Amino acid sequence: DTAVSQTPKYLVTQMGNDKSIKCEQNLGHDTMYWYKQDSKKFLKIMFSYNNKELIINETVPNRFSPKSPDKAHLNLHINSLELGDSAVYFCASSHGIFGTEAFFGQGTRLTVV
Amino acid sequence: AQKITQTQPGMFVQEKEAVTLDCTYDTSDQSYGLFWYKQPSSGEMIFLIYQGSYDEQNATEGRYSLNFQKARKSANLVISASQLGDSAMYFCAMREPSGAGSYQLTFGKGTKLSVIP
Secondary structure (H helix, E strand, O other), X not given: OOOEEEEOOEEEEOOOOOEEEEEEEOOOXXXXXXXXXXXXXXXXXEEEEEOOEEEEEOOOOOOEEEEXXXXXXXXXXXXXXXXXXXXXXXXXXXXXXXXXXXXXXXXXXXXXX | OOOEEOOOOEEEEEOOOOEEEXXXXXXXXXXXXXXXXXXXXXXXOEEEEEEEOOOOOOOEEOOEEEEEEOOOOEEXXXXXXXXXXXXXXXXXXXXXXXXXXXXXXXXXXXXXXXXXX
């Protein structure tokens, strides 16, 4: 069984469109994250949710809006996509502050053309 | 300032040899955790090993071990008996508290390991 699953794995879309990436974890974790990996492979946190509440919101354009309907899901909606949004987006989950492991989804490669 | 530094952008190792991937970190917290992840060319992020700041023993997981030197703030990953399938990007990360009972992982820039037959 996949612990952290995100869909779709690949997403190609035109500039200006709105798209969503879904993430679900079945580990019973209470904290979920979105990370962005740029073309140089650098991973940077975008958002963190703990028990459905937003904890971290790094300097991310407000075109990006996370939604957590419950503790097991954290979706990422992106409005008015731009070329610079092309990247790999990873969802991850962990168990609170004492977590000794954090698991990542398989990533979504977003290409904006 | 970088909190996680991986000084080796790329490394080569002969198959069956051991290799050490360097990682130094910067924190003023007493309680923190250090993680290593592997990212093969297929793109997924695979959790390898964890070391807590209060753990007295170095963490080991199969062929992976973490050489934790707290005073030097280093957490190097050692891979023994390298295999061709070990060729990948390797990321060091540090767990930092981010408020409200949560934490985040801050990543280094990664080391690309290539295993030579």
